[in-house]
Amino acid sequence: MREIQFREALREAMSEEMRRDDRVFLMGEEVAEYNGAYKVSQGMLAEFGPERVIDTPIAELGFSGIGVGAAMMGLRPIVEFMTFNFSLVAIDQIINNAAKMYQMSGGQYSVPIVFRGASQSAGQLAATHSQSFEAWYASTPGLKVVSAATPKDAKGLLKSAIRDPNPVLVMESEQMYGMKGEVPDVEEFLIPLGTADVKRAGTDVTILSYGKMVHVALEACEALAKDGVNAEMIDIRSLRPIDYDTIIGSLKKTNRMVIVDEAPPQCSIASEISYMTQRKAFDYLDAPIVRVNGRDTPMAYAGVLVEEYLPNVKRIVEAVNQVTYR
Secondary structure: OEEEEHHHHHHHHHHHHHHHOOOEEEEEOOOOOOOOOOOOOOOHHHHHOOOOEEEOOOOHHHHHHHHHHHHHOOOEEEEEEOOHHHHHHHHHHHHHHHOOHHHHOOOOOOOOOEEEEEEOOOOOOOHHHOOOOHHHHHOOOOOEEEOOOOHHHHHHHHHHHHHOOOOEEEEEEHHHOOOEEEEOOOOOOOOOOOOOEEEEOOOOEEEEEOOOHHHHHHHHHHHHHOOOOOEEEEEOOEEEOOOHHHHHHHHHHHOOEEEEEOOOOOOOHHHHHHHHHHHHHHHHOOOOOEEEEOOOOOOOOOHHHHHHHOOOHHHHHHHHHHHOOO
């Protein structure tokens, strides 16, 4: 095991896959000469050259379309968005072309493409640069969506995404690029898409989350432990498909569930899991499922309002106290 940064784990995943398969290439704004907006692709231009690490104009719709076409012709593009807030400019290519092409061509064309970049809140960047679009894309048949919480998961999931024959969105947190964590010191390290991970075992309540909120949820678990509550914390990490076997297995043990999701509550990942969990395992619930979401309003700029918007340890502990009738 080695301790590396989140951005380094992503870089290793891309570089290893590009060495393994010459069909893989990276394109996006500032990924080459500038080494990436968040230095994820640092050094890759020097190793792979300008034909495989490609700087694009500020034209998300255009270069996403090029990526989709390249994937249809047998290449395996990685398209980087500086932030998924800018993916809205390219959403027609992602949803109407990448997600639907296999079905609409009667299976003649696969689209093995990865769209990756920063998502979720990034501090005081206000409403148009602080959005969580995971549920938007996860609601689209034909796409796969993942969001890692650790460097280890970031590397394993991205490598699997690059090899997948379907379009995969890898949605990262801008605030986590500098986070350090242990990563296995082996090149062939893959985490299958569609698998959740039990980050902390427990018996009294199941807490689910993904992305950087996993770390907030783990803090809440430690606070709860001091009060005698043994919480199990599951990192969903794959948002389409969702690993309901792991989620339901945990619920059968704890009989209570809290879901932490920084996106606004309506039509969120938390909403979907709440429905499916009660549908599949209603008889195991000893209390209604409680969601801890971002506030139902656009993100503000002021730091105090950002803090109020996002789920925090206090809100998670209160939710657990609610489902455990404390």
